[in-house]
Amino acid sequence: xxxxxxxxxxxxxxxxxxxxxxxxxxxxxxxxxxxxxxxxxxxxxxxxxxxxxxxxxxxxxxxxxxxxxxxxxxxxxxxxxxxxxxxxxxxxxxxxxxxxxxxxxxxxxxxxxxxxxxxxxxxxxxxxxxxxxxxxxxxxxxxxxxxxxxxxxxxxxxxxxxxxxxxxxxxxxxxxxxxxxxxxxxxxxxxxxxxxxxxxxxxxxxxxxxxxxxxxxxxxxxxxxxxxxxxxxxxxxxxxxxxxxxxxxxxxxxxxxxxxxxxxxxxxxxxxxxxxxxxxxxxxxxxxxxxxxxxxxxxxxxxxxxxxxxxxxxxxxxxxxxxxxxxxxxxxxxxxxxxxxxxxxxxxxxxxxxxxxxxxxxxxxxxxxxxxxxxxxxxxxxxxxxxxxxxxxxxxxxxxxxxxxxxxxxxxxxxxxxxxxxxxxxxxxxxxxxxxxxxxxxxxxxxxxxxxxxxxxxxxxxxxxxxxxxxxx
Numbered sequence: 001x002x003x004x005x006x007x008x009x010x011x012x013x014x015x016x017x018x019x020x021x022x023x024x025x026x027x028x029x030x031x032x033x034x035x036x037x038x039x040x041x042x043x044x045x046x047x048x049x050x051x052x053x054x055x056x057x058x059x060x061x062x063x064x065x066x067x068x069x070x071x072x073x074x075x076x077x078x079x080x081x082x083x084x085x086x087x088x089x090x091x092x093x094x095x096x097x098x099x100x101x102x103x104x105x106x107x108x109x110x111x112x113x114x115x116x117x118x119x120x121x122x123x124x125x126x127x128x129x130x131x132x133x134x135x136x137x138x139x140x141x142x143x144x145x146x147x148x149x150x151x152x153x154x155x156x157x158x159x160x161x162x163x164x165x166x167x168x169x170x171x172x173x174x175x176x177x178x179x180x181x182x183x184x185x186x187x188x189x190x191x192x193x194x195x196x197x198x199x200x201x202x203x204x205x206x207x208x209x210x211x212x213x214x215x216x217x218x219x220x221x222x223x224x225x226x227x228x229x230x231x232x233x234x235x236x237x238x239x240x241x242x243x244x245x246x247x248x249x250x251x252x253x254x255x256x257x258x259x260x261x262x263x264x265x266x267x268x269x270x271x272x273x274x275x276x277x278x279x280x281x282x283x284x285x286x287x288x289x290x291x292x293x294x295x296x297x298x299x300x301x302x303x304x305x306x307x308x309x310x311x312x313x314x315x316x317x318x319x320x321x322x323x324x325x326x327x328x329x330x331x332x333x334x335x336x337x338x339x340x341x342x343x344x345x346x347x348x349x350x351x352x353x354x355x356x357x358x359x360x361x362x363x364x365x366x367x368x369x370x371x372x373x374x375x376x377x378x379x380x381x382x383x384x385x386x387x388x389x390x391x392x393x394x395x396x397x398x399x400x401x402x403x404x405x406x407x408x409x410x411x412x413x414x415x416x417x418x419x420x421x422x423x424x425x426x427x428x429x430x431x432x433x434x435x436x437x438x439x440x441x442x443x444x445x446x447x448x449x450x451x452x453x454x455x456x457x458x459x460x461x462x463x464x465x466x467x468x469x470x471x472x473x
Contacts, residue, residue: 007074007332008160008352009235015164016227016234017244018171019325022318023223024252025174026104027111030312032220032256033263034291038278040212043264044199047257049213054253056214056420057221058246060391062413063398064224065242068231070401072238075333076228076326077390082337084397091461093393094334095454100222100386101327103379105361106368108319109148110376113141115316118290119309135372145369148320153362156324159351160233163321170318175251177311181296181304182258188299191265195273202275215427218387220256223319224248225390226326229333259292266295328357339461378442382450385428385439392421 011019037046067080075082077097082090116124127139156163185191200209224245231238264274268288271277277291287294296304332354335345348355368376395417402410431438439447 006352007232007329007347007354009233010159010161011164011230011233011235013236013240013244015161015168016230016241017248018168018318019164019230019322020224020227020245020248021251022167022171022174022315023104023226023322023326024221024248025223025255025315026108026319027114027312027316028220029256029259029315030292030308031290033260034278034281034289036216037213037256037260038201038264038274038291040201040204041209042198042200043196043261043274045201045206045209046213046260049210050220050253050257052210053214053217053221054249056217056416057224057249057253059413060395060417060420061224061245061249062242063395063410063417064228064245065239066398066402066407066410066413067394068228068238068241072231072234073333074229074232074329075337076225076231076330077394078330078333078337078339080228080397081393084400085393087337087339089393090337091339091458092454093389094330094339095457096382096386096450097390098327098330098386099379099450100383100390101226101323101330102361102364103376103383104222104323105320105327106145106149106365107376107380108316108323109145109365110141110369110373111316112144112148112313113138114373115309115312116141116144118287118293119305132372133374135374137370137372142369146366148317149362149365149369152317152320152324153358156321156328156358157348157351157353157355160230160325160353163325167318167321170314170321174311174314174318175255177307177309177314178255178258180307181262181299181311184296184299184304185262185265190298191262191295192267193265195265195267196261197273198275211427215424216384218391218424218428219381219384221249221252222383222387223252223322225387225394226322228394229326229329232329263291263295266291266298268294268298324358324361327361328354331357331360378440378446381439381443382447385425385447388421388424388428392418392425395421 041049071079071083073079078090078094081093113124124140124144125138129136129138131137155166200206204212227241227245231241234241267274267277271280281289281291287297293305293308296308298304300307331340331344334340335342335357344357344360345354346356347353395414398410399414399418402414428439
């Protein structure tokens with residue numbers, strides 16, 4: 001039975017760090033300075049927000065570390081919610097978290113087309129062409145995403161150690177590419193410290209600038225929580241999980257701040273500062289419409305685009321590998337506990353990876369490129385909510401066990417984690433004009449559909465479990 005199957009312990013601490021860091025930093029880290037961070041917060045506002053967000057995520061990571069020690073098995077938040085609060089809560093948690101993980105796989109795959117458009121021109125824009133929600137979809141770009149999804153599904157099935165080593169190589173390439181661009185900003189005359197003014201976006205108060213970026217922390221840092229999903233495959237003590245999560249969060253926060261700072265420091269001719277440039281983006285195209293890429297090009301020319309391109313490509317590919325692993329382990333764990341059919345819990349006979357769960361993720365992800373980035377973005381926007389729900393359940397489970405065992409430190413972090421998860425949820429679901437960080441109308445519709453599907457699936461699975469119990473009795 002699936003419940004008796006065990007995953008192999010082949011992931012080293014470096015592999016696990018690369019898994020988390022590679023999931024945290026994706027395409028968004030390179031485009032959010034132009035479309036989110038500077039627009040909402042400004043350079044200093046974003047830096048402060050990322051420091052606050054990192055501290056919040058580290059507190060939540062302490063709760064995850066505590067639960068990993070209790071249950072060092074695949075499943076992460078699903079397992080914690082089930083053990084602490086029962087099957088119903090576990091289903092709610094995993095239903096939203098599963099969408100959060102699953103949506104990011106095709107998001108990273110379709111980002112490859114954006115890299116091609118902005119760094120290689122129209123190389124992949126061939127074949128039939130149509131428009132979905134204002135986004136141009138080309139056969140060539142669809143094929144690019146499909147090849148990536150198929151290849152990395154194969155890589156993920158091939159073996160967790162093989163995937164872990166590849167993920168580590170990608171994470172190192174990502175850091176190397178970002179580091180070269182940051183060093184260039186320190187020595188190239190095109191980057192001016194004076195361009196960092198104004199420190200905050202003048203359209204909002206300082207506190208609202210900071211909170212607007214803190215609110216996206218569940219999305220920005222989703223990935224460190226993939227570590228618990230792989231806990232069963234650690235070849236080291238689970239106690240090291242805390243430090244690995246903390247380091248991955250700090251690295252992620254630092255990359256966000258550095259890329260945002262570099263973007264603000266390099267302003268094209270004709271603009272007085274980053275504010276004028278960002279406000280004019282809607283009238284620009286090409287590299288000019290992507291401030292971070294334009295900054296690299298202005299400082300280092302073609303080599304700047306090569307360095308940043310390596311970093312972006314590594315970020316996208318590591319996100320595909322990482323979330324293939326995380327999503328499949330979540331599905332595997334749910335199958336092992338009887339929430340999903342046993343088919344999801346079957347392991348590859350040779351490589352001992354959850355082959356069917358990986359193939360399921362691949363099958364869903366292969367459909368997404370045909371609908372374009374805009375429609376996919378509506379679903380991905382909901383991933384912040386799924387992450388927040390996962391954070392809340394893990395913190396609540398940690399609090400419950402900490403109270404039983406009179407662990408004062410985890411009682412404190414558990415309470416803080418619950419409060420922050422609730423705050424993230426409110427900011428995402430309630431349209432507060434002051435902060436301007438709630439979901440868009442399309443995402444609300446997608447959320448409603450997902451809730452209805454979840455209810456139908458839950459009722460159906462409940463009837464099946466009841467029928468199975470009646471047969472046994």
